[in-house]
Amino acid sequence: MAPHFPVNKFSTNGQEPSDYDRQAVMITNQIGMEEKSQQLDEDFAVVEPKDEECAVERLHHLTKIVTEFQDHLRERASNQLGHPGNHNCSHYLALSTLLQYNINNVGDPFKESNYGLHTKKFEVSVLDWFAQLWGIDKDEYWGYVTNGGTEGNLHGILMGRELLPNGILYTSQESHYSMLKIARMYRMDCETIASLATGEMDCNDLQDKLLMNKDRPAIINVTIGTTFKGAVDDLDLVVQTLIDSGFSDNQFYIHCDAAMSGLVVPFLKQVTKFTFKKPIGSVSISGHKFLGCPMPCGVLLTRRKYIKLISRNIEYIATCDSTIAGSRNGHSPIFMWYVLNIKGWKGLKQDVEKCLKNARYLRHHLKKAGISSMLNETSVTVVFERPQDSEFIRHWQLQCLGSMAHVVVMPHVTIEMLDRFLYDLIRKRNIWHGTLHPPCLAEDMGICNCACPVHARKHMN
Numbered sequence: 001m002a003p004h005f006p007v008n009k010f011s012t013n014g015q016e017p018s019d020y021d022r023q024a025v026m027i028t029n030q031i032g033m034e035e036k037s038q039q040l041d042e043d044f045a046v047v048e049p050k051d052e053e054c055a056v057e058r059l060h061h062l063t064k065i066v067t068e069f070q071d072h073l074r075e076r077a078s079n080q081l082g083h084p085g086n087h088n089c090s091h092y093l094a095l096s097t098l099l100q101y102n103i104n105n106v107g108d109p110f111k112e113s114n115y116g117l118h119t120k121k122f123e124v125s126v127l128d129w130f131a132q133l134w135g136i137d138k139d140e141y142w143g144y145v146t147n148g149g150t151e152g153n154l155h156g157i158l159m160g161r162e163l164l165p166n167g168i169l170y171t172s173q174e175s176h177y178s179m180l181k182i183a184r185m186y187r188m189d190c191e192t193i194a195s196l197a198t199g200e201m202d203c204n205d206l207q208d209k210l211l212m213n214k215d216r217p218a219i220i221n222v223t224i225g226t227t228f229k230g231a232v233d234d235l236d237l238v239v240q241t242l243i244d245s246g247f248s249d250n251q252f253y254i255h256c257d258a259a260m261s262g263l264v265v266p267f268l269k270q271v272t273k274f275t276f277k278k279p280i281g282s283v284s285i286s287g288h289k290f291l292g293c294p295m296p297c298g299v300l301l302t303r304r305k306y307i308k309l310i311s312r313n314i315e316y317i318a319t320c321d322s323t324i325a326g327s328r329n330g331h332s333p334i335f336m337w338y339v340l341n342i343k344g345w346k347g348l349k350q351d352v353e354k355c356l357k358n359a360r361y362l363r364h365h366l367k368k369a370g371i372s373s374m375l376n377e378t379s380v381t382v383v384f385e386r387p388q389d390s391e392f393i394r395h396w397q398l399q400c401l402g403s404m405a406h407v408v409v410m411p412h413v414t415i416e417m418l419d420r421f422l423y424d425l426i427r428k429r430n431i432w433h434g435t436l437h438p439p440c441l442a443e444d445m446g447i448c449n450c451a452c453p454v455h456a457r458k459h460m461n
Contacts, residue, residue, distance in 0.1 A: 009043060010072045077412070081421060082398035082405070084260055084381075086292030087412040091342060092335060103330025107319035108311065109144045114318040123333035129340055130299050133266050134283060135275035143301040144323050145287070145333045149259030150178040152284025152300040154324050157182050157219065159282050159302055160253035162309040164217035167253065170209065171221040172201040174231060176257055179221055188219075197446035198376055199231030203241045210245040218242060218252040224274060225261025228401050229445075230379030230408075232265060236272055239279060249279060259286040259298065264380065267345075267352045271378050281306065287336050290351070292411065297332035351411045355380040359409040362418050369426050370456070372441040374449040380409040385441055385451075387425065388432035396421060404444050 043065060049055035077087045107113050109123045123145050131141045146152045153176065160167060169190040171179040183190035191213070194205040201223070210218060220242070222233045235256070242252050256274060258265075262285030265271045274280070282302040287293040311322035343351070359380045366373040366384050373384035386405045387393055398405045407413075407421070429438075440452035447455050 010069055076397070078417070079396050081396050081407045081413065081417070082393075084286075084289045084408040084410065086288075086290055086410040088292055089294045092294050092338070095331075095335060095338060098331060098334065103334075105145070105328040105330040105333065106317055106326060107314070108322045109333075110142070111319045117330065119330045119334045119337075122337040126333055126336045126340065127299065127301070130285065130301055134301060135273070135277050136301065136303075140304055141276070141301055142304040142307040142322075143299060145328070145336065146284070146298045146300050146323075147325060147329065147332075148288065148296040148298050149176065149257065149284050149286045150181075151324050152259070152282075152286075152298050153178050153221075153255070153257055154182055154185075155300045156255035156257075156282035156284055156302065157186065157188075157221070158310065158324075159306050160219035160255055161186055161188060163253055163281070163306065164219060164251075167217040167219040168213055169219045169221065170206060172223060172226075172233065174199045174201070174226040174229065175221055175223050176227050176259065179257070189216075195226075195231070197444075198374075199226045199229030201233040201238070203234065203237045206238065207241050207245050210242065210247065214246060218247055220252060220254045222254055222256045222280070224256055224258035224265060225379070225381075227260070228381070228399070228404070228406060229374070229376060229383055230260065230381030230406075231376050232261060232271070232378050234272065235274055235278060235280070252279075254280045256280055256283040258283050260289060260381075261378070262286070263290040263348060264352050264355075265378055267349045268378055276301075276303070287332065290410065291336065291339055291348075293332060293335045293339065295329070295332055295335070297329065297336065299336075355409045355411060355413070358413060358415060358418060361415065362407060362409065362422070365418075365422050367451070369422070369429075370438070370451050371425075371429070372438065372445065372449060372451040374445040382407045382409065383445055385438060387429070389428060392424070392428055396424075402444065403439055403441055 047058060049058050080087055101117055103117050103119055104115055105118045105120055105123060106115050109120050109127065112120075126145060127141070127143045128138060130143070131138060146155070157169065157179075160169075167188070169179070169183050169188045170193055171190065172193045172195045174195040180190065182188075191209045193209065194202040196202050220238060222235055222238055224232050226232075235254075238254070256262075258274070262283065265274060274283075282300065285299045287297040287299065288295060307322055311320045313319075314321045359375055359382050362382045363373050363375040366382070371384055373382060375382050383404050383406045386400050386403050387398070393400060393405065398407065409418075437453050438451065440450055440454065442450040442452070442455055450456075
């Protein structure tokens, strides 16, 4: 008999372990595995009820599957460390009665439509809150609640492209993957800018590439919380680089991708302020990451004077089409409104302080254990050497890139969870490496963060 991982019927391949510490389960033969897989397919099939009695049985069966799935989600959330989502969502149960309504915020959030079941008043209140956070007056901004950060990026870059049709998109190699996708979708020329070891955009490389293309406008993506290292691009330095390269105000457009840290850096005193008082054209912020909405959503803010470039009146819906999506989720604005009212500025600031403290706790103990690791000063993302066991990575749901992995310390991540992770990592790391030295990660995260024997000795000296 060959050892095999327990079947998890909620994973895409049916074999993701639901409990890392109960992997030693034996499955006797391949035929049994095939029979089990076939049964799982039948469990998830959409079946047309044949009569009333069968429909009742089917309802009981569906309830059983959903209940088991809820147990699966609860267990997976208890080990969710690698993805930037806040899983403290229980307070949203108070809004569950709204699921009985088909709510659609079709069209412009500031204009009525002929569809009466919408939450546009809640949406505008959410937008007003974010506009205040980002320093732009009510009569100067336009925005909407999106389906997530990528949609916000799509809209922001579209604004830049419409204002500067011949513009080149400049984005760092640490940018979210949506940026290159957007360049392809909009058929834009794109320059990828090198990044520093911290993950921040290298403005020397930006200047070199701007000077190579001085005859064309620049559309710059500034990342506030890079996907993997949580780095924050230096907005002031980007603006100064544009000026030094000979680009006037009407020759560049800046979009801020703040999906990750758009609700972190505004609460930090030591950080250069990101605000519409500076020459930015748009910002995209996620609502399901730090804020913890239970569905993908976000906010796009731009300057009101720009929206006329893409807004079109649509007669049969009796409103303006000014968003990337036509029909839009009407539930997410009220979920965002609800949590902002519960937490407020004070509550969000406390969440930021707690996450920063816990991230520093994790980084301290990784360093103490001799594990290469890094943490940017304004970040809640702790980067460290990649674990050597794919099942360990899957259990803790880590994101990996090359020789690195990371933990994103969201509000649901407790010290107890981090202690369990550290114990598991340090114990298993001794097995993975044995007498071998851990890898050198100086090139990936900087010499000062590398704990390989060569660089560790240099730190001691």
